[in-house]
Amino acid sequence: xxxxxxxxxxxxxxxxxxxxxxAICRQLVGAxxxxxxxxxxxxxxxxxxxxxxxxxxxLVLDVTDTEAVKRVASAIPANFSDIGxxxxxxxxxxxxxxxxxxxxxxxxxxxVDTNVQGMIRLTHALVGGMLARGAGHVINMGSIAxxxxxxxxxxxxxxxxxxxxxxxxxxxxxxxxxxRVTEIMPGLVRSGFAEQRLGDAQQAKDFYDSSxxxxxxxxxxxxxxxALQQPRHVEIAQLVVLPV
Numbered sequence: 001x002x003x004x005x006x007x008x009x010x011x012x013x014x015x016x017x018x019x020x021x022x023a024i025c026r027q028l029v030g031a032x033x034x035x036x037x038x039x040x041x042x043x044x045x046x047x048x049x050x051x052x053x054x055x056x057x058x059l060v061l062d063v064t065d066t067e068a069v070k071r072v073a074s075a076i077p078a079n080f081s082d083i084g085x086x087x088x089x090x091x092x093x094x095x096x097x098x099x100x101x102x103x104x105x106x107x108x109x110x111x112v113d114t115n116v117q118g119m120i121r122l123t124h125a126l127v128g129g130m131l132a133r134g135a136g137h138v139i140n141m142g143s144i145a146x147x148x149x150x151x152x153x154x155x156x157x158x159x160x161x162x163x164x165x166x167x168x169x170x171x172x173x174x175x176x177x178x179x180r181v182t183e184i185m186p187g188l189v190r191s192g193f194a195e196q197r198l199g200d201a202q203q204a205k206d207f208y209d210s211s212x213x214x215x216x217x218x219x220x221x222x223x224x225x226x227a228l229q230q231p232r233h234v235e236i237a238q239l240v241v242l243p244v
Contacts, residue, residue, distance in 0.1 A: 010083045012036045012072075014063055014122055015090030017044035019191035020141065023217035024087055027225045029055045036080050038063075038072075039090070063090045063118025064110075069125050084133075086126050087224060089141045091115040093156040093197040100154045108155035115159035119166065127179070134178035135232075139224055140167045142185040144240060171237065180235040182227040187242040190214040213243035 011028050015021040017039035025035050029052045038061040039045055045058035057080045063069060073081070092114055095107040123138055130136025145153060146160035167183035174181060190208045198207065208214055220241060227236040 009085060010034045010036060010076075010080050011085035011087060012038065012076075012083055012122070012126060013087040013089060014038045014061070014118070015141075016048065017041040019193060020186075020189060020217045020220045021087075021089045022048055023221035024089060024224050025052065025056060027218070027221040028085075028228075029053075031225055031229075033085070034080055036076055036083075063122055064113050066121060069118075069121040072122070072125050073129070083126055083129055084135060085137045085139065085228065086123055086130075087139045087141070088119040088122060090118050090122075091141065091159070093153075093193070094199075096156050096197045097152045099152055103155075108158075111155040112159045112162070115156070116162040116166065119163065123170070130179050131174075131177060136179045137182065137228060138170060138174075138179060139182045139184060139227060141220075142167065142183045142238075144185050144187050144242070146185060147240070167238075171235070178232075180227075180232075182224075182236045183238045184220060184223055184227070185238060185240045186215055186220045186223075187240075188214045189217060189220060191217050211243075215241060215243045219243075 011033045013021055013024050013035055016025050016037035021039065025037050025048060028035050035056045036059055037045055037048055037056055038059045040060065040062050042060045045060065049056050049058045057077065059075060061068060061072060093111055095103050096111065119140060140163055142163045143160040145157045146164040149157045164183060167181055171181040188211055223239045223241050227239065230236060
């Protein structure tokens with residue numbers, strides 16, 4: 001079942017080269033959405049486009065590049081321009097799982113730039129059309145790290161607390177204007193995220209294997225679709241998704 005926005009609605013998904021982002025694209029295309037998939041890796045986007053066909057448009061984009069994000073709407077072809085959904089999924093924790101003093105300030109600031117400022121940039125670049133139509137949905141990928149901090153996660157935890165605050169405040173700013181805001185807050189998800197963070201495939205596998213249970217990217221992607229499928233008068237403010 002499609003959501004109440006429009007069967008013609010287009011969803012822009014950032015961080016779509018793999019893991020949760022790619023799974024979200026698959027779920028949305030399967031539900032009838034046209035999807036603009038953005039990421040920094042053109043090869044991964046091309047593979048996803050070959051898999052999902054003409055319902056997906058791949059767009060190479062770095063959300064930390066202010067000027068590129070400002071131009072994103074003009075870079076999307078006309079048949080994908082009816083943007084009704086923005087899924088802010090891009091994020092990383094490269095160099096994380098270390099004590100604060102063990103990483104550089106530049107590393108920690110880069111995490112915040114991607115995870116928070118990138119979200120602000122992309123939402124700001126695309127929300128104007130939704131406001132003009134009086135309909136749209138912004139979905140921000142948070143984390144349970146935005147609810148409970150942990151040692152060795154200073155920058156990542158900071159970023160997810162900021163995502164939580166951004167989501168809460170956007171919801172207030174957009175109240176009564178037809179735009180819903182949903183924050184998805186997953187627990188541990190088995191994906192390429194840990195390898196990206198640690199820079200070592202075996203360490204990443206050991207990290208996931210040390211947990212009793214992990215979510216799959218599809219588990220998180222289904223929650224995005226669930227939030228979108230609610231009637232227009234229903235706004236899923238937060239979804240905390242945990243493995244059991």
